[in-house]
Amino acid sequence: MLGEGILKGLTETAKNFFGSYFSAERLTTVEYPEQRIAPFEATRVFPFLVYDAENRDGGGPEWEAGLRCVACQICEKECPPKCIYIEKSKDKKLDYLGKAQYYPARFDIDISVCMSCQICVEVCPFEAIKMDTKFELSTTDRFGGLLLDREQLAKSNEYYHQIHSAEATAVDAKLAIEKTKFDAKAKVAAATAIAKAAAVAGEGA
Amino acid sequence: MILAETKAKELEGWNRQAVIEPKGDGELLEVAMGPHHPSTHGVFRMDVALDGERVIRLKPVFGYLHRNHEKIAEGISYLGSMPYTDRLDYICPITNNWAYALAVEKLTGQEVPERAEYLRVILGELTRYQNHASSIGFLIQEMGASGTPLMYAFREREKILDLFEELTGARMMVNYMRFGGCRVDASPGWLDRTRKVVAGLAAFVDEFERLLAGNEILMARTQGVGVLRPDLAVNAGVTGPMLRASGVNYDIRKVDGYGIYNRFKFRVPLGDHGDVYDRFMIRLLEMRESIGILEQALKEIPVGPVMSPTAKLRGFRPKPGEAYGRIEAPKGELGFYLISDGGPNPYRYRVRPPSLINLTVLEDMCLGHDIADVVLIFGSVDIVLGEVDR
Numbered sequence: 212m213l214g215e216g217i218l219k220g221l222t223e224t225a226k227n228f229f230g231s232y233f234s235a236e237r238l239t240t241v242e243y244p245e246q247r248i249a250p251f252e253a254t255r256v257f258p259f260l261v262y263d264a265e266n267r268d269g270g271g272p273e274w275e276a277g278l279r280c281v282a283c284q285i286c287e288k289e290c291p292p293k294c295i296y297i298e299k300s301k302d303k304k305l306d307y308l309g310k311a312q313y314y315p316a317r318f319d320i321d322i323s324v325c326m327s328c329q330i331c332v333e334v335c336p337f338e339a340i341k342m343d344t345k346f347e348l349s350t351t352d353r354f355g356g357l358l359l360d361r362e363q364l365a366k367s368n369e370y371y372h373q374i375h376s377a378e379a380t381a382v383d384a385k386l387a388i389e390k391t392k393f394d395a396k397a398k399v400a401a402a403t404a405i406a407k408a409a410a411v412a413g414e415g416a
Numbered sequence: 417m418i419l420a421e422t423k424a425k426e427l428e429g430w431n432r433q434a435v436i437e438p439k440g441d442g443e444l445l446e447v448a449m450g451p452h453h454p455s456t457h458g459v460f461r462m463d464v465a466l467d468g469e470r471v472i473r474l475k476p477v478f479g480y481l482h483r484n485h486e487k488i489a490e491g492i493s494y495l496g497s498m499p500y501t502d503r504l505d506y507i508c509p510i511t512n513n514w515a516y517a518l519a520v521e522k523l524t525g526q527e528v529p530e531r532a533e534y535l536r537v538i539l540g541e542l543t544r545y546q547n548h549a550s551s552i553g554f555l556i557q558e559m560g561a562s563g564t565p566l567m568y569a570f571r572e573r574e575k576i577l578d579l580f581e582e583l584t585g586a587r588m589m590v591n592y593m594r595f596g597g598c599r600v601d602a603s604p605g606w607l608d609r610t611r612k613v614v615a616g617l618a619a620f621v622d623e624f625e626r627l628l629a630g631n632e633i634l635m636a637r638t639q640g641v642g643v644l645r646p647d648l649a650v651n652a653g654v655t656g657p658m659l660r661a662s663g664v665n666y667d668i669r670k671v672d673g674y675g676i677y678n679r680f681k682f683r684v685p686l687g688d689h690g691d692v693y694d695r696f697m698i699r700l701l702e703m704r705e706s707i708g709i710l711e712q713a714l715k716e717i718p719v720g721p722v723m724s725p726t727a728k729l730r731g732f733r734p735k736p737g738e739a740y741g742r743i744e745a746p747k748g749e750l751g752f753y754l755i756s757d758g759g760p761n762p763y764r765y766r767v768r769p770p771s772l773i774n775l776t777v778l779e780d781m782c783l784g785h786d787i788a789d790v791v792l793i794f795g796s797v798d799i800v801l802g803e804v805d806r
Contacts, residue, residue, distance in 0.1 A: 216630030223627045224564060239574065253585040253600070289730060291496040328499030328591045333599070334730055342585070 252375060255329055255342035257322045259366045263307060274365035279339035281306055282315040286331035286340060294324035295331065306337075307386060308393045320364060322348065323357040338382045344374045444472070447787070451480050457554065458801025462778075462790065469786045474779040478772075481805040489765040494520055495730050497765065499591040504767065505803040506588055507550060508543040510580070511745040513593035518674060519741030519752035520595045523734045527724050532597040533676045534717040538610065539580070539592070540743075541706040541713070545617065546573040547746035548657075548699040548706075549624070551798040555696060556628060558795040559637055565628060572620050575613050582606055596727025607714065614710045621703050629700065638692035642781040642793035645690065652777045656748025656770050658797060661698045662690035668744035675743075679716075680709045692796040699798075733760055747771055747798055767806055771799035 231237040241248060262277035282299040298317035306312040331340050343366070350356030372379040450461035459480035465473035485504065489497040501516045502509035514536055521528060528536075553569030577587040583606055584590040584599070592599050602610075628634055644654070646662040659666055667684045669677040685701035687694030734756040742751035748770025755764040774797050782790045 213632060216632050216635070220627045220631050223623055227568075239571070251582045251585070253582060255585040289493065289496065291492055291499055326499060327586065327589065329585065330495060330499065330591075 250344045250374075252377060254344045255327055256346045257325055257327060257343050257348070258320060258331055258340050258364070259343045260318065260361070260364045261339055261341055261368055261371050262365050263368050274362065274367070276304070277367075278314060278361075278365060279307060279337050280315050280318060281312040281337055281339070282318075283336070285334050285336070289330055289334045291328060291330060292324050292326055294321045295319070296321075308390055309397075310393070315361060318361045318364060319358055321358050323353070338386060341371055341375070341378075449790070450477075457795070457799060458804075460799075460801055460804070462794070464782075464787065464790065466787060469788075471782050471785055471787060471790055474782045474790070476775060476778055478775075478801070478804050481801045483802075483806065485806040486765050486767060490762055493730060493760050494595065494732070494734075494762065497762075498593070499589065502589040502591055503802055504769065504806060505745065505747065505750075505771065505800045507800055508547045508746050509588055509590050510539045510543040510592060511743060511750060513590065514540055514675075515741055515743045515745065515750045516752045517593040517595055517741075518743060519739050519754050520734075522739035522741050523737065523754050523756055524595065524732065526596040526727055528675075529597055529721050529724055530676075530718050531601075531720040532722045532724075534713050535598050535602055535722060536593065536675060537677070537680070537713045538710060538717070539583075541709045542576050542579065542610075544746040545703050545706045545710075546576045547798075548703050549573055549620075551746075552624070552628070552696060552699055555692075555792070555795040555798075556634070558791050559634065565624075568620075568624060568627065572617065575616075579606070579610055579613060582609070594723065594727065594729065597721070597723035599723075601722045607717065610710075611714050614707060614714060617707050617710075618704070621700065621707070625700060629697070634696075635693065637789075637792060638696060638796075640689070640691055641785060641789050642692045642796060643690050644777060644781055648777060648780060649690070653773050654748070654777055656745070656774065656798075657695060657698045657702060658748065658774050660684065661687035661694040663687055668742060668749055672742065674741075680712050682709050692792055695796045695798075731760065733758055742768070745770055747800070747803070748774055767803075769803040769806065771797075771801075771803040775799055775804060 227237075261279050262274045263279065264273065264277060282297055284297050284299070287293075287295045287297045296317065296319040297315050300314045300316040303311040304314055327342070329342055332342055348357075368379070368383075371382075445466040447464050447466060448461055449464060451459040461477040461480075463475040463477060464471050483503070485500055489500065498513060498516060501512040504512050520526070549569040550566070550573055553566035556565040557563065580590055581587045583602055584592040644658065644662050646664050649659050649662045650664060654662075655666065655668075663686050665684060665686055668674070669682075670684060682705045685698050685705065687698050736756055736758045738753070738755045740751055740753045742749050744750075749768065750770055751768035753764070753766040753768065754762045757763040778794065778797065781793050785793065
C-alpha cells in the first residue's frame with residue numbers, strides 16, 4: 212500500500228513524542244545556567260599551573276613561592292600551536308624537594324590559541340601543569356583578556372584535588388615517594404660529607 | 417548563430433567536454449552553490465551549469481577550510497601532529513588518531529599491546545556507528561525532513577560522545593591514541609557503561625529503519641538517483657561505503673586485517689545499484705555489523721597495559737625510511753604517508769583523505785539530474801570539509 216512506510220515512520224515519532232512524557236530517561240537535557248551537569252573526571256578545557264600551599268621560600272605571595280614549575284620549557288617546545296611563552300628566572304629558589312631550581316619569571320598562555328590537547332600536561336616531568344575544567348571564560352577584552360599570565364594561571368593543589376580528585380591523589384603519592392627518595396639521598400650525601408670532612412680533619416691533625 | 421552553438425560557447429572554460437548536451441530553448445544558467453550553503457557540510461562551492469533544472473556541468477570548488485595541516489606537521493614533532501589529526505574529519509577523530517598512530521608505528525616498528533588494540537577497535541567502531549548515524553541524519557535533512565531524523569541520530573551520538581568524554585577528556589577533539597598504545601586506560605566502570613550503551617544501539621537501528629527505510633518519499637527521492645558505476649568507482653579510487661554501495665567488495669578491515677580485525681566475525685554489506693538509496697542502506701547495515709564487532713570486542717577485551725613499555729612519547733627519531741598506514745575509516749580509506757629523514761620531525765607528511773577522493777566523482781553522479789538532487793547526491797557522499805581541504 213502506498214504510504215505504508217510513511218505511516219510506520221509516523222507511529223515511531225508518535226511513540227517517541229508521547230514516551231517523553233512518561234520516561235524520565237528520555238529527558239536528557241537540563242536547564243543550563245541554573246542546573247548543571249557535573250563535568251567528568253577526565254574533562255579538560257585549558258591548562259593551569261599547580262602551586263603547593265606551604266610557602267617554602269619566604270617572601271612573595273603564596274602562589275608565586277609554591278609554583279611547581281621549574282621553567283624547563285619542555286611544554287613550550289612541545290606545544291603544537293605554540294601558545295605557551297616562558298621566561299626563565301635569573302636566580303633560583305627551592306622547589307618541592309628542597310632543591311634550588313629556576314622558576315618561571317614569566318609564564319603566559321594565550322588561551323585564544325590553545326587547543327586543549329593536553330600535550331603540555333603529558334610531557335611535564337614535574338607535575339606542574341594540569342588541565343582545568345572551567346569553561347565559562349568569556350571576556351570583553353579579546354586580546355589581553357585571553358592572554359593569561361602566571362598569576363591568573365596559578366591554582367592551588369587543593370583546587371586540583373577538587374576538579375580531578377583521583378588523578379591529584381595519584382600525583383601527590385608520586386611526589387611524596389620522590390621526596391622521601393630525595394631526602395634519603397640527601398641524608399646519605401650529608402653523612403658522607405661529614406665523614407669526609409672528619410677524615411680530612413683527621414689527616415690534618 | 418544557432419542556439420546549440422551559443423550554448424556550446426557558454427560552456428567553454430568548464431572543466432570537461434560535453435557529456436550531457438543541453439536541449440530546450442532557454443539560456444544556460446550558471447549557479448554558484450555555496451560556499452555558505454546549508455547543505456554543503458561546511459564551506460564548499462559547486463558551480464553548476466543548468467539547463468532549466470537539469471545539471472549539465474558541475475565544478476567543485478574547495479579550499480575554503482585549508483589549514484595547512486601537512487606543512488605544519490613537517491615542522492613539529494611526531495607527537496605534535498596528533499591533536500591536529502582530530503581536526504581533519506571532526507565527526508570521527510578517533511579513526512584519524514588511529515590511522516596516524518598506525519603510520520608512525522609502522523615507521524618506528526613499534527608494537528601495540530593487546531588491550532590497547534581492543535580499545536582501539538571499540539572506540540573505532542563506536543565512531544563508525546555515530547558517523548553513519550549522523551550522516552544518515554544529515555542526508556534526510558537535506559531531503560527536507562528538517563530535524564526529526566537528525567535529532568534521533570544525535571540522541572545516540574550524544575551517548576557515545578559522553579563515553580568518549582569520560583575516557584579521553586573531550587567529546588570530539590579526543591587526542592587519545594599514542595604511538596604504541598593509548599593514552600589512558602579504560603576503567604571497568606567505563607567498559608560496563610559502554611556495554612550498556614552498545615546493548616541499546618541495536619534497538620535504535622531498528623527504530624531508525626522503521627522510521628526511514630520504507631518511507632515512500634525517501635524511496636522516490638533516492639532510488640535511481642546519483643548512480644555510481646562500479647568500474648568508475650574503482651577507477652576513481654572511491655573507497656568506503658560509497659564503493660561498497662556500488663557492489664565492489666573492498667573493506668580494508670578485511671583486506672589488510674590491520675590491528676586485530678581478523679579476530680572478529682563480521683560481514684561486509686554490498687549494494688546492487690550504487691544509487692543514493694543503496695548508500696543509505698549500506699550505512700544502516702554497517703551500523704549493525706559495528707554493533708556485532710563491539711559486542712565481540714567488549715566480551716573478549718583482556719587486562720594488561722595500554723602502552724607498550726618501549727614506546728617513547730617524545731624526542732624519538734625514526735630511522736630514515738617511509739611508511740604508509742591506512743585504515744577503514746567510516747568514510748573510506750584513510751591513509752597517512754610519512755617519510756622520515758632521521759630527524760625528530762617527519763620529512764614529508766601526507767594525508768590520503770577519503771572525503772576528497774570520494775568527491776572526485778561528484779560530477780559524474782550529478783549530470784542529468786535536477787538541481788534538487790545534487791544536494792542529495794552530495795549529501796550521500798558523506799564528506800567533512802575539514803578533511804577535504806585539510
